[in-house]
Amino acid sequence: MSSAPEHILNSVASITEQRQLQSLATCLIETIEQTLGVKQVAVINVGDLPHFPKFLTSTDFVLALDNPPPCVQRCIDTGKNAICEQDERCKVALPVKMNDAVVKVLLVYDLDLNNANLMMLQAFARIYENFARVVLDSQTDGLTGLLNRKAYDARLFHLFSHIRTETRRAPYFWMLTFDIDFFKKINDTLGHLYGDEVLLRISRAMNDCFSDDDALFRFGGDEFVVLLDNKSQHEVECICRKLMADVGKVHHEKTGPVTLSIGITSLTLEDNPMSVMMKADKALYFAKDNGRNRWAFYHDLFHHGDLLPTQIDDDIELF
Numbered sequence: 001m002s003s004a005p006e007h008i009l010n011s012v013a014s015i016t017e018q019r020q021l022q023s024l025a026t027c028l029i030e031t032i033e034q035t036l037g038v039k040q041v042a043v044i045n046v047g048d049l050p051h052f053p054k055f056l057t058s059t060d061f062v063l064a065l066d067n068p069p070p071c072v073q074r075c076i077d078t079g080k081n082a083i084c085e086q087d088e089r090c091k092v093a094l095p096v097k098m099n100d101a102v103v104k105v106l107l108v109y110d111l112d113l114n115n116a117n118l119m120m121l122q123a124f125a126r127i128y129e130n131f132a133r134v135v136l137d138s139q140t141d142g143l144t145g146l147l148n149r150k151a152y153d154a155r156l157f158h159l160f161s162h163i164r165t166e167t168r169r170a171p172y173f174w175m176l177t178f179d180i181d182f183f184k185k186i187n188d189t190l191g192h193l194y195g196d197e198v199l200l201r202i203s204r205a206m207n208d209c210f211s212d213d214d215a216l217f218r219f220g221g222d223e224f225v226v227l228l229d230n231k232s233q234h235e236v237e238c239i240c241r242k243l244m245a246d247v248g249k250v251h252h253e254k255t256g257p258v259t260l261s262i263g264i265t266s267l268t269l270e271d272n273p274m275s276v277m278m279k280a281d282k283a284l285y286f287a288k289d290n291g292r293n294r295w296a297f298y299h300d301l302f303h304h305g306d307l308l309p310t311q312i313d314d315d316i317e318l319f
């Protein structure tokens with residue numbers, strides 16, 4: 001533990017080096033541990049905050065989220081620091097806000113309750129709050145609030161860097177890529193503002209259909225990508241059916257219901273970021289060429305002889 005000014009400055013610098021929300025929260029926890037000499041730190045999401053890790057703690061710190069200390073709820077209710085005192089050591093909960101709402105609580109156990117420590121903690125919480133907003137803005141699409149292409153590149157790069165261990169746990173088992181059918185006609189007939197509204201409604205349907213563990217991207221234009229957490233093919237089909245039904249509720253008499261074409265591929269150990277996208281795209285084009293308003297699984301098409309194998313040179317520099 002050290003509170004020397006140069007150590008504190010280095011800690012702040014390391015927080016601002018982070019470009020991912022997950023590593024940013026991890027860095028905040030490590031900084032607090034090292035600077036204040038505590039071992040039990042948690043960053044807890046309040047409500048359904050998309051894109052942020054739901055819950056992160058110090059290594060070996062087990063916190064029962066269904067029974068948090070009372071200071072957490074007090075902090076959420078008041079939007080201010082809340083302290084549970086135990087002798088001269090304490091638990092303290094600090095709010096992290098966005099647009100004036102508490103979106104996270106920083107919880108620190110066993111802190112020496114003195115002004116300097118509290119001020120330091122508060123400063124770290126503010127630095128995290130400010131920088132999380134910058135990272136979030138850089139990763140999300142302004143219209144839909146989904147993750148953007150830049151975040152997709154980073155997520156896929158990270159995923160394939162850890163593919164051997166990750167695939168065993170199958171955190172992202174499927175990639176779905178989908179595209180609105182005849183979106184140009186919607187724009188041309190009803191105007192770009194209506195087109196934007198359609199994109200927004202699709203992003204809402206996506207948020208309803210997919211789980212918090214899935215990563216939802218607007219890839220660009222009217223194309224969306226989802227990295228889907230471990231699911232069976234049947235479950236993926238059920239999700240696609242629901243998504244298409246929800247999107248179909250966006251209906252205009254001049255253009256009819258909005259429909260999607262969806263290409264789906266599973267992620268395997270043999271894949272790389274380019275091959276997986278090409279497989280999903282091939283399945284998407286197949287769905288487009290065969291009537292639209294449908295989904296297609298790459299491996300089904302391949303096994304039925306509808307598609308030739310996708311060959312990608314592993315040496316290609318991708319991102």
Ligand SMILES: Nc1nc2c(ncn2[C@@H]2O[C@H](COP(=O)(O)OP(=O)(O)OP(=O)(O)O)[C@@H](O)[C@H]2O)c(=O)[nH]1
Nearest residue numbers: 179180181182183184185187192193195196221222
């Ligand atoms: N309203 C709106 N339109 C956009 C945006 N980005 C791209 N587009 C439009 O999306 C349309 C994309 O059309 P395409 O996907 O090429 O073709 P399509 O009409 O959807 O036909 P298929 O994909 O073959 O079914 C173009 O008209 C673009 O101008 C956006 O942010 N807002």
